[in-house]
Amino acid sequence: MHEVSLIRNVFRTLEHEFGEEELGCLQQIDLKVGALSNVEPTLIQNAFDAVTQDENKYTDVALVINVVPVKIKCEVCGEVSEVQNNLFKCSNGHPSGNLIQGTELLIEKVHFAE
């Protein structure tokens, strides 16, 4: 269960960054997940529900998963393009594996109640 440890890590990171009182007002967590990061949004959501129930914490917190597309920057012409259908080429046809986006898995933003 890769996703469960991932979610636990997200909470441990937040607990490291914020105090208990602040986390009591936590409303929503936005995750940024690259299309190549090998995680399924549905599985992350399920893991999130399982962890919050298990820990009996953050049960009112919403999870938003933003999947970002894979992008490459061509070393030949410098063009930045989105990878579609696993074709790692710029629009000029240069093959490129120079990933600049798509493998990340980050806490993008956290929302607290006012």
Ligand SMILES: [Zn+2]
């Ligand atoms: Zn190119």
